[in-house]
Amino acid sequence: MGNAAAERTYREVMTREAPAPATPFEAATRDFVFGEVWPRPGLSRRDRRWVTLTCVGAADAPEPIDEHVYAALNSGDMELEAMLEFVLHFAVYCGWPKASHIEGVIRRQWARIRQERGEEAGPLPVLDNAALGLNDWDERIRRGAEEFVDVNLIQAPRGETPYTHAGILNFVFGHVWQRPGLTRRERRIITVACVAIDDSPMPLRSHVGAALNSGDISKEEMDEIVLQFAAYYGFAKGEALGGTADAIWAERDR
Amino acid sequence: MGNAAAERTYREVMTREAPAPATPFEAATRDFVFGEVWPRPGLSRRDRRWVTLTCVGAADAPEPIDEHVYAALNSGDMELEAMLEFVLHFAVYCGWPKASHIEGVIRRQWARIRQERGEEAGPLPVLDNAALGLNDWDERIRRGAEEFVDVNLIQAPRGETPYTHAGILNFVFGHVWQRPGLTRRERRIITVACVAIDDSPMPLRSHVGAALNSGDISKEEMDEIVLQFAAYYGFAKGEALGGTADAIWAERDR
Amino acid sequence: MGNAAAERTYREVMTREAPAPATPFEAATRDFVFGEVWPRPGLSRRDRRWVTLTCVGAADAPEPIDEHVYAALNSGDMELEAMLEFVLHFAVYCGWPKASHIEGVIRRQWARIRQERGEEAGPLPVLDNAALGLNDWDERIRRGAEEFVDVNLIQAPRGETPYTHAGILNFVFGHVWQRPGLTRRERRIITVACVAIDDSPMPLRSHVGAALNSGDISKEEMDEIVLQFAAYYGFAKGEALGGTADAIWAERDR
Numbered sequence: 006m007g008n009a010a011a012e013r014t015y016r017e018v019m020t021r022e023a024p025a026p027a028t029p030f031e032a033a034t035r036d037f038v039f040g041e042v043w044p045r046p047g048l049s050r051r052d053r054r055w056v057t058l059t060c061v062g063a064a065d066a067p068e069p070i071d072e073h074v075y076a077a078l079n080s081g082d083m084e085l086e087a088m089l090e091f092v093l094h095f096a097v098y099c100g101w102p103k104a105s106h107i108e109g110v111i112r113r114q115w116a117r118i119r120q121e122r123g124e125e126a127g128p129l130p131v132l133d134n135a136a137l138g139l140n141d142w143d144e145r146i147r148r149g150a151e152e153f154v155d156v157n158l159i160q161a162p163r164g165e166t167p168y169t170h171a172g173i174l175n176f177v178f179g180h181v182w183q184r185p186g187l188t189r190r191e192r193r194i195i196t197v198a199c200v201a202i203d204d205s206p207m208p209l210r211s212h213v214g215a216a217l218n219s220g221d222i223s224k225e226e227m228d229e230i231v232l233q234f235a236a237y238y239g240f241a242k243g244e245a246l247g248g249t250a251d252a253i254w255a256e257r258d259r
Numbered sequence: 260m261g262n263a264a265a266e267r268t269y270r271e272v273m274t275r276e277a278p279a280p281a282t283p284f285e286a287a288t289r290d291f292v293f294g295e296v297w298p299r300p301g302l303s304r305r306d307r308r309w310v311t312l313t314c315v316g317a318a319d320a321p322e323p324i325d326e327h328v329y330a331a332l333n334s335g336d337m338e339l340e341a342m343l344e345f346v347l348h349f350a351v352y353c354g355w356p357k358a359s360h361i362e363g364v365i366r367r368q369w370a371r372i373r374q375e376r377g378e379e380a381g382p383l384p385v386l387d388n389a390a391l392g393l394n395d396w397d398e399r400i401r402r403g404a405e406e407f408v409d410v411n412l413i414q415a416p417r418g419e420t421p422y423t424h425a426g427i428l429n430f431v432f433g434h435v436w437q438r439p440g441l442t443r444r445e446r447r448i449i450t451v452a453c454v455a456i457d458d459s460p461m462p463l464r465s466h467v468g469a470a471l472n473s474g475d476i477s478k479e480e481m482d483e484i485v486l487q488f489a490a491y492y493g494f495a496k497g498e499a500l501g502g503t504a505d506a507i508w509a510e511r512d513r
Numbered sequence: 514m515g516n517a518a519a520e521r522t523y524r525e526v527m528t529r530e531a532p533a534p535a536t537p538f539e540a541a542t543r544d545f546v547f548g549e550v551w552p553r554p555g556l557s558r559r560d561r562r563w564v565t566l567t568c569v570g571a572a573d574a575p576e577p578i579d580e581h582v583y584a585a586l587n588s589g590d591m592e593l594e595a596m597l598e599f600v601l602h603f604a605v606y607c608g609w610p611k612a613s614h615i616e617g618v619i620r621r622q623w624a625r626i627r628q629e630r631g632e633e634a635g636p637l638p639v640l641d642n643a644a645l646g647l648n649d650w651d652e653r654i655r656r657g658a659e660e661f662v663d664v665n666l667i668q669a670p671r672g673e674t675p676y677t678h679a680g681i682l683n684f685v686f687g688h689v690w691q692r693p694g695l696t697r698r699e700r701r702i703i704t705v706a707c708v709a710i711d712d713s714p715m716p717l718r719s720h721v722g723a724a725l726n727s728g729d730i731s732k733e734e735m736d737e738i739v740l741q742f743a744a745y746y747g748f749a750k751g752e753a754l755g756g757t758a759d760a761i762w763a764e765r766d767r
Binding site for chain 3 (some may be wrong): 008027029030031037038041042044047060061064065066067068069116145204206228229231232234235236238239240241242243244245247248251
Binding site (some may be wrong): 013065089090092093094097098099100101102103104105106108109128129130131132137138166167168170171172173174175177180181185186199200203204205206207208 | 260279280281282283284285286287288290291292295296299301314315318319320321322323324458460482483485486489490491492493494495496497498499501502505
């Protein structure tokens, strides 16, 4: 892809002019990341953004977070509500501290966008507690176990430990995965990127496997996720993610 | 747990008023992290803080580090000396750069607390070189190998490589683990959180196994550590830590 | 660069045949990583390997570590002694657990190479305790402060905390940076990659600044390090590293 096309992609994705590259890294950003990766078919720009936002949020380099959050909102690809829902899902899989940082960035970049557009940016309204879901604990745990099975395609753990009981059954599957605001497929894309960053072998295998075996993400889409992820989180972890997806797919074929 | 109880826990832990939640992430912070995780019995608030400080230090999102360091010191749960000793231990297991950052935060938050209390905050006194431990190399390496066995419950490595010789036997077990200022149990909690962040399989297994098999940390306490850790570093690595602890415990029972 | 040239580079770097790419990720590995990044002039293959080994070691995806350690040793680009010295330096900046894993890999891959060559692979000899350096603590701390200044081009910290006293002055600059086995320039390259992975702002700035301002690494070489790093640890952290280097360079020019 020529420079002009790469610069156009940069403009569309980042919602600002591409800087003239002054270093090999900047040249590769233009030629590889924006020239080769972002314009590929097979995955929507919104889906590529979920992968990218997860990567920059986890990498927690300040500027890339600012730039990609701004671009996601400013492009109109993501609504504010979806971005804030993303933060909660990201917190679960990449931890609270990085989520806290990216949430602050979303608020600041949103205020900046409103200001650039000459709009008022008041405080967000306090959320309704009814949105917190079931408060019959037995029912919540039961429903959490069901959701666990639906999402992971394996048996739910018995709630024998604080992690599985208060964590997995009550909160992660008893509430977070059931929330509106992001589709299950979007939650899968974000989760796949998170477990690829983590690269603990078991969660990596189980979430990539469930994404593929549920049919929510095709192998071709997963291959695109792998490349988008490798660009933003490196070819080392990219190889681990790609290898895991390939191994799961090969097993399925047998 | 109702909102009022969650807000009271927030106040006790963070030593400031809980913000009104305006996003899904903030609602879950109140309801899950402060409503469900922190108030659990089975692990002291100081121990939960070691896990949390390790997680926010490793995640290196600026605001959470500031807030949790301030809260740990301002609550009186941690003395300044213990916090500074934590930095050295954390440096060993999560690397010097993040430790350098959190040490700067501790100095700044401590100065802020002193100021809020109307106290003078002079420079810290320079430490005594005698505190650096044994300076007979043969004796130090011998004693380091002993400490390695005591802590890890496995054979010490022969000092065949710079890492095992100058690193493990001389410094990590020849000095750091033997320092006063933190109990061995506290060092274990911090180490377990660090290796869970890292999740290199061998160190994860060996430190979690030694913590349990030494009796320094009971299985019930480890289960609480897993949940506290999952809340702050994410459920992906939380699953790897919990799975490792469960596997070790199951083996032990056989 | 054509496929044939990229495959030749792959063969030279990885010391085995390039696999035929079956996914977009594998195609980008061939075309971008081996077709564009590795064959660039401006940084030796050994230096590119230090950046890469640091990245795969930090990412701790098992296969890439195995493959790059094998290739570094099998190519003859790195001697076993230098690789083992790397582990200690890497432990300091990226933490002991990941260092422990990569040291195990080095031992196993070295044994494999010896076997492939029909050579005997006995155990490594135990190192001499005299190699642990000065054991007069006052002198060691004094010399550590000197080395700190030499390496960082800023004032040494007073040893007021366990981290600065037992850690920085006694061990990191009182011993590790003074060890033979790697040149100071090589230690800088490894350190720059480590602090870029960590991306705590101060250590990133200070180590990149010292590398450039000492003249040990030219801006052109740093630019190559940034690209090599971005390929293996992702463009998010790559942007933070590149931005830091550019900002330091711009200040210098003023």
